[in-house]
Amino acid sequence: LHTQVKARFYSASSSEAGCPRILITGGLGQLGVSLASFLRKRFGKDNVILSDIKKPPDYVFCSGPFVFVNVLDLENLRRVVVNNRVTWMLHYSALLSAVGEGNLHLAKSLNIAGLHNVLDVAGEYNLRLFVPSTIGAFGPTSPRNQTPDLSIQRPRTIYGVSKVHAELMGEYYCYRFGLDFRCLRYPGIISASSQPGGGTTDYAIQIFYDAVKSGKFECYLGPSTRLPMMYIDDCIRATLELMEAPAESLSMRTYNINAMSFTPAELAQEISKHVPEFRITYRVDPVRQAIADSWPMSLDDSTARKDWGWKHNFDLPELVTMMLNLHGCDTR
Numbered sequence: 001l002h003t004q005v006k007a008r009f010y011s012a013s014s015s016e017a018g019c020p021r022i023l024i025t026g027g028l029g030q031l032g033v034s035l036a037s038f039l040r041k042r043f044g045k046d047n048v049i050l051s052d053i054k055k056p057p058d059y060v061f062c063s064g065p066f067v068f069v070n071v072l073d074l075e076n077l078r079r080v081v082v083n084n085r086v087t088w089m090l091h092y093s094a095l096l097s098a099v100g101e102g103n104l105h106l107a108k109s110l111n112i113a114g115l116h117n118v119l120d121v122a123g124e125y126n127l128r129l130f131v132p133s134t135i136g137a138f139g140p141t142s143p144r145n146q147t148p149d150l151s152i153q154r155p156r157t158i159y160g161v162s163k164v165h166a167e168l169m170g171e172y173y174c175y176r177f178g179l180d181f182r183c184l185r186y187p188g189i190i191s192a193s194s195q196p197g198g199g200t201t202d203y204a205i206q207i208f209y210d211a212v213k214s215g216k217f218e219c220y221l222g223p224s225t226r227l228p229m230m231y232i233d234d235c236i237r238a239t240l241e242l243m244e245a246p247a248e249s250l251s252m253r254t255y256n257i258n259a260m261s262f263t264p265a266e267l268a269q270e271i272s273k274h275v276p277e278f279r280i281t282y283r284v285d286p287v288r289q290a291i292a293d294s295w296p297m298s299l300d301d302s303t304a305r306k307d308w309g310w311k312h313n314f315d316l317p318e319l320v321t322m323m324l325n326l327h328g329c330d331t332r
């Protein structure tokens, strides 16, 4: 059976030599539209296909190819991959940490059964597959400072459990069948172009909307809750750099990436330098606080830096200046 399956995986055709044809699943979440726009600049508009089960807003529809993909429908996924000559798949369909705890059934189905379909299709058609993982793949028994790539992973959310499963399944398909699986553990990603999507780190996005709109923000995490965070431009560049890295340079398939770590109080203080009247108050949500308290405060990403040259550009001051500018706040 092993040999048969392996032969089937290797015999599939690939147009890897030319420009990749890229499919992004879950493309209307927090990252997909910005990721597509970045990849389109690199590979051409028509080579990057966004997909989702939601109806896109007009500006997304007009900016490049968009198709309906439900990752729970294996035949639909196969059809889209074949009809569009897809060679890379970036799989972003998932329920995030906080919303996953509120909808266990959907989280299990989308984050686990959906991933199985994606792995099977990626294997059948010899795709290069990227699946984002997260700081949420660690748990309360993992080291919380400078968490290494290889460490105890006992997360306490369905989101975290499903991401550990994705890391292990992707690596299993890679080592057993030769699937070109690549994975990054993202910190909390901060962006201005889309609304937060049900995560625990969402406060660090919402705070900018509220600071500019009303000069105040009520935070659902306590003032000293330290978490690893990253500006979206760094996250997207890291993803492309990993996808383009020669396979020989990859000593592993799931890498930590790190940029900055801060608490709500530190973020508020940095915002106050630009918006002096800004005030933060705290009303702790026990569910999200427990999740945050079980996550690392920083990741050790030295292997990514060594293997494929990862380097972040944005620290806290640059992040805050950029976010306030994008929200129309003149910070000069």
Ligand code: AKB
Residues within 6 Å of the ligand: 096, 097, 098, 133, 134, 135, 136, 159, 186, 187, 188, 189, 198, 199, 200, 201, 202
């Ligand atoms: C979440 O908070 O659930 C996500 C993540 C850190 O993976 N932003």
